[in-house]
Amino acid sequence: MVYTGVLTKMQTEFLEPIQYYLVFENDFIHMNQLLNKTINIKLVGHQCLSCGLDKPIYRQGFCRSCFFDKPVAGDWIMRPELSTAHLGKEDRDLEYEQKVQLQPHIVYLANSSNVKVGVTRKSQVPTRWIDQGAHEAVEIVEVPNRYLAGITEVALKDHVADKTNWRNMLKNDVKDEDLLEWRHNLKGYIPEEAQPYFIENNTETHLVFPVEQYPVKPKSLNLNKTPNYTGKLVGIKGQYLIFEDNTVFNVRANEGLVVEISM
Template sequence: MVYTGVLRKMMTELGSPVQYYLQLENDIININQALNKTLEITFIKHECLHCHLDKPIYRQGFCKSCFFDIPQAADWIIRPELSTAHLDKEDRDLAYEKKVQLQPHIVYLANSSSVKVGVTRKAQVPTRWIDQGAHEAIEIVEVPNRYLAGITEIALKEYVSDKTNWRKMLKNEIEDADLISEKKKLAAFIPEEAKPYYLENSKETSIEFPVLQYPSSLKSL
């Protein structure tokens, strides 16, 4: 079989194990079914995910001109504490920024190489955790906008990392953590504006990945 399309981040579905789907132009392929099989991938051309032109990809799937222009690649995407839609202030496109920023966001703990703190839109749970390779995760607060999530993450990363050691993650060198206990320890450090949104009764989510064998050594490209 030959399939053609733009290579994007795979879709995922929480299950035992997680299911991965590669979405192409006219096909959706369950990648789990390709485990232990030989695949050949051939590069045809570039395609920016925004303008769809054949231009070199700069970052996040966008060409350089789109990356520095469109709201989907603005700084607040990576640094949610820079969000300003709740103040009715525009960065690149206020309508888009209100749509994305002014919706429920989750600040969470995840264990992908060690315990880390992170932010995602509520609609992206558990997708975000799967994308990060987390074996377990728990919600800390659910806030009404991205700014509150951002300042909460900033406060909590003084006490817990916000980074993943990708080598340990890929080699599965991960120890189970008591995320409920870790969440309770961090509760005291949540900013005052976000404390009313603390999730006292949130539970751990466990994630199983479809791995046949983890590598013993890694080499970056």
């Protein structure tokens, strides 16, 4: 069977284990059903997720012009502290920015390769943790807009990591942490504006990923350099497909590529 479509990040279901779906315009693949099967991934083109044109992908699934012009790729996406919709100030499109920024946001601690702090919209819990390959996570602050979440994350970066080591995450080179204790220890560093939104009582969320075999030395598949790859799928974690030969493929990092998947 052959499936052809534009890569976007895999959709997920929070079950045990996590269920993954690669969704194309007219079809989808339940990726868990492909575990222990040999599949082929072939690059056949590019399609910008914004304008839809066959143009080289620059970043985040967008061509260069869309990345610098469209509101979905504004700097505040990656740096929430730059959000200005709460002030009525436009970056690229105030209506879009108000829709996204002026809704409940969560500041959280997640343990993927180490304990890290992050920000996501409340509606994206636990999807955000799944995408990061976290095996445990907990909310620490719930605020009414993206700006407050952003300045809280910035304040906490001095005391806890804000990045994941993707290689360690994929190798499962992690240890369990007491995230509730981490939350307690970080409370005093939360900015005054966000202190009223501190979450005192909740529990850790634990996630189980469908992995039969972890890679010993993960090597990343770049379809622009290796446009045709065949391997046995042995695991899925975060947004990565893990193959028996230690090859790993980050689906989200390759959004906008048009691929042909056969098995």
